[in-house]
Amino acid sequence: MKSIWTICSNKYSLEVSMEMNSSALCALIIVLLAFDLKIISAAETGGNSTVPILPKAGQCPRLLNVVPSHKGCFCDEDCPGDDKCCVFDCGxxxxxxxxxKPGMCPRRRWGSGMCAEFCSNDSDCPNDEKCCHNGCGHECIAPYTVKPGRCALPKGTPMCAEYCYHDGQCPEEQKCCRTTCGHACSEPCS
Incomplete structure (x- = not known):
């Protein structure tokens, strides 16, 4: 059997015969590459190839406002420490x-705030404040308390007023729920 091509690696050696057609050759190369990647992956995990690679904690920031620690990553594992691989305009x-952070950004009561970006995510804000949209830009604002449970569907309540703006303004376990034309404190439903 005459060989026209020998694929060599430090892990295996294989001779490909002349009778093999090109599609079979391509399929064989793909299988061997996948096998090679599995061997590399197993070597990197100490022989335990069942260890899943999970994304690191946190989310990608909305804006790139720091100098990246590394360029050209494919996944979080390519990044040092706790850094994440995030895609921006530059790649x-x-x-x-x-x-x-826990809590909920307050509803805007009227108009819009300053058209400036004072923060891009909750991590930019001090203490418990959250980065909230103010109608035009983003700024750090103290969050509203969100109590467990959910609001029932509004009934034909004739309350056309804003009796509350968030759960923290309601007594005990009550939540600030929408009425037919406003908001009022009511018992949560499960």
Whole structure:
């Protein structure tokens, strides 16, 4: 059997015969590459190839406002420490993650705030404040408390007023729920 091509690697050697057609040759190369990647993956995980690669904690920031620690990443594992692989206009880069703080941004009562970006995510804000949309830009604002449970569908209540703006303004377990034309405190439903 005459060989026209020998595929060599430090892991295996294979001779491809002249009788093999090109589509079978391509399929064989793909299988061997996949096998090679599995061997590399197993070597990197200490022989345990069942260890899943999970994304790192946090989310990608909305805006790139730091110098990336690494450029040209494909996944979080390519990034040092806790940095995440995030895609921006300049491509994929490693940056510190953004974390979402608990609570809810307040509803805007009227108009819009300043048209400036004072923050891009909750991580930019001090203490418990969240980065909230103010109608035009984003700014750090103290969050509203969100109590467990959910509001029932509004009934034909003739209350046309804003008796509350968030759950923290309601007594005990009550939530600030929408009425037919406003908001009022009511017992949550399960």
């Amino acid at each position: 994929a880069v490693c940056v510190p993650p953004a974390f979402t």
